[in-house]
Amino acid sequence: MGPVGITEPISLSGPSEFDVIKTQELEKFLADSGLFDIQEEAVLREEVLGRLDQIVKAWVKKISQAKGFNECFVKEANAKIFTFGSYRLGVHGPGADIDTVCVGPRHATREEDFFVELHNMLAEMPEVTELHPVPDAHVPVMKFKFSGVSVDLLYARLSLWVIPEELDMTKDSILQNVDEQTVRSLNGCRVTDKILQLVPNIQNFRVALIFMRFWAKQRGVYSNVSGFLGGINWALLVARVCQLYPNALPSMLVSRFFLIFSQWRWPNPVMLRSIEEGSLSLPVWDPRRNPRDRLHLMPIITPAYPCMNSSYNVSSSTLRVMTEEFQRGSRICEAMDINEADWNTLSEPYHFFESYKDYLEIDITAENEDDLRKWKGWVESRLRHLTLKVIERDTFGTLQCHPHPADFSNKTRKFHSCFFMGLQRKQGAPVNEVKLYDIRATVNDFTQLVGTYTMWKPGMEIQVSHVKQKNIPHFVFPGGVRHFQVTVSVDGKSRKRKRVEVDVDSMSLKKELDVHKANELTAPVKGSRESVNVSVINSSAEQVKVKVHPHTSCFQNGGLEELEPSELCAVFGRLQTARSKATKKPMIRLSLYSTIKAGGSSQ
Structure with a gap:
């Protein structure tokens, strides 16, 4: 097989014994994490x-x-279902959804039929639930659950006029005389098939991709x-990366992935093959001709033709976050x-709510569950206009937004959901000790955009607020319990030192403080099944002093077998984490409307 890709491979070397061992460890990790399909x-x-x-088929x-x-x-009339995305690539796991496209004839319209x-x-079908049409999306879609x-x-x-049962999706001719929505809808199937054609080893590609998808979610x-x-x-x-290292095993592919994209000079494009103009005069990505592509x-x-940029939603803020992660x-x-x-x-989870001092909270409510699902889908699809474009634009790029990709729900409130964005000043930007960002106009623009929802109903409301880290609601944390962390250093007879991160349950700690007792708490050691006992000695408004009583078995790994059980003292910052111990940042203040309805009015 000849070279695959727009450049020659970086290395044709085969795997070493170390690579084989690391790949076996990777596959075991994926299996233990439940990432393979059932x-x-x-x-x-x-x-x-x-x-x-x-x-x-019955519908058409x-x-x-x-x-x-x-x-x-009527007897010859036909429509056909094709798959794309993770299912078609063979990298889906338990509980994954299925990306599908219905290919229909010219007389079956999108808007009405x-x-x-x-x-x-x-x-009308009992096996269909949570049916949610999104006709105004960039790629119009119907979302639902089937069985x-x-x-x-x-x-x-x-x-x-008639869709053949053996339709070949790879042929460019199927794009002839179709609208833009159809081109975008077919793009998923055509791109998926082309990817599988262009990677040198499909199995190695799949294993590496399964891990990278899991890593990205974590x-x-x-x-x-x-974004x-x-x-x-x-x-x-x-x-x-597979093209650049065609003979590498999945463990090496993952390692080289981070090496390459931590150093990639964006906006140089990533391409699997050269861009072809094609014969149908469809627009392709070309920054030389198209100002928007620049x-x-x-x-x-x-x-696949027509070649498009699949990551047009990325902003300077989200690019910064991803580069740091690479x-x-x-x-x-x-x-x-x-x-x-x-x-x-x-693949350790990112501690989003420990990483910023300031957050933007977007709460949405509706009258019932069905309305909330539709309203949430609409708001989420427009959220980047607030957090990634408007705020960056209105603050001239000095205020950066880090959106959390998941939504949260306060179970004590009916039909409620919310989103969070971390806020921070751009590094290197000139600042005063106190900087006021007035984003009222930004919020107003966003609510006007959200208010264009054609399926809006009374009760669909949205509230935007500025939240400090210490006031983050507890329902966003697993189990509704906020955990703080303290790092202690352990000295044994061998004078070796080992750092141990201990999670402390904030509710239990608060209980200790409320009753002014030093009863011991059991706290898990991070990255271990072991635990330590923690007792509160004294506290102030800024910090809590605790004693950590390690179990000897916690510290036996790494040459600490001689450690004697002893009490250790550590200063525990109530809102201080390993990530936030950097130099103190200037305060961020926001001025914005507290409550906004879809029509744009404030309360």
């Missing part, structure tokens, strides 16, 4: 896809008959809608090469 779920997904195919015959076509035409007639058919399996269904309207950088990267973006980046900060180009990953991979770190260390 047979029962795989069978269910196949059944769901088969059922969906039957439904769209029904609308063909309603439009007055003759009996022979797909989003009305097919929607109504699905709504408990999450499905995203797109629609592609071809110029053909580190909070997996979300296209939030980070989605599934197809990560697939394209991993595929490019604004893209992290271009990752799709390999650099962290590269450092840990270097430590793994000398056995000072492992796959758990590399």
Whole structure:
């Protein structure tokens, strides 16, 4: 097989014995983390896809008959379901959704037949739940669950009168005389197939991609809608590394991924093949001709015609976050090469709510669960206009936003959901000791945009507020309990020193302080199944002094077998973490409306 990609490989070397061992460890880590598909779920997904195919075939015959076509035409009328994304790539795991596209004939319209007639058919089926149409999205989609399996269904309207059962999606001719929404809807299938053609070893690609997807979710950088990267973006980046190291095993591919993209000079594009103009005169990504393409900060180009930038949502703030994560990953991979770190260390969850002093909280409410699901989907799809574009624009890039890709829900409030964004001043920007950012106009612009929702109903409201780290609501933390961390140093007879991070339950600690007792708390040691006993000695408004009583077994690894059980004292900052011990930053103050309804009025 000849060279694959737009450049020659960096290395053709095969795996070493160390690479084989590390790959075995990686595969065990993925299996232990439950990232491989379960047979029962795989069978269910196949059944769901088969059922969906039957439904769209019945749908197209029904609308063909309603439009007055003759009996022979109705009998030949056809539509077909194709998959794309993680399912088609073979990297999906338990509970994953299925990305699908319904390919229909020219007389089956998107606005009326797909989003009305097919929607109504699905709504009447008992196995279909949480049906949510998003016709105004960049790629119009219907989201729903079918027999408990999450499905995203797109629609592609071809110029053909009859859709052949053996339709070849790789041919450019199927794009002839179709609208932009159809081109974008077909792009997923065509790109997925092209990726699998362009990687030198599909199995190694899949294992590396499964890990990188998991890593991105753990580190909070997996979300296209939030301005980070989605599934197809990560697939394209991993595929490019596979091209550059065609004979490398998955462990080496992961290591080289971080090495390459920690040093990548954006906005130089990542491409799996050269961009082709094609014969259909469809627009392709070309910053030389298209001024809008020059604004893209992290271009990752799709390999199928028409070649597009798949990462147009990335902003300067989210690019900064991802670059820092790539650099962290590269450092840990270097430590793994000398056995000072492992796959758990590399994929440790990012502590978002310990990383900033200031946050933006966006709360949304609705009258019922169905309205909340639709309202949340709409607000989330528009959120980047507030956090990634408008704020950066209105503060001239001096205020950076880090969106959390997940939403949270306060169980004590009915039909509620909220999003959070970390805020910080751009490093190197000139500042005063106190800087006031007036973003009222920003919030107003955002609410006007949100207020254009065509399916808005009374009760759909949104509230935007500035929250300090110490006031982050407890419902965002696992189990509704906030944990602080203290790092203690342990000295044994051998005079060796080992750092141990201990999680302290804030509720239990508060209970200790409230009753003014020094009863011992049990706290887990980070990265270990062991625990230590922690007792409160005294406290002030700024810090708590605790005694840590280590169990000897906690510290036996790493040559500390001679450690004698002893009491250790550590200063415990109530809002201080390992990440926030840097030099004190200037205060950030925000001026904004506290409550905004969809129509843009303030309370």
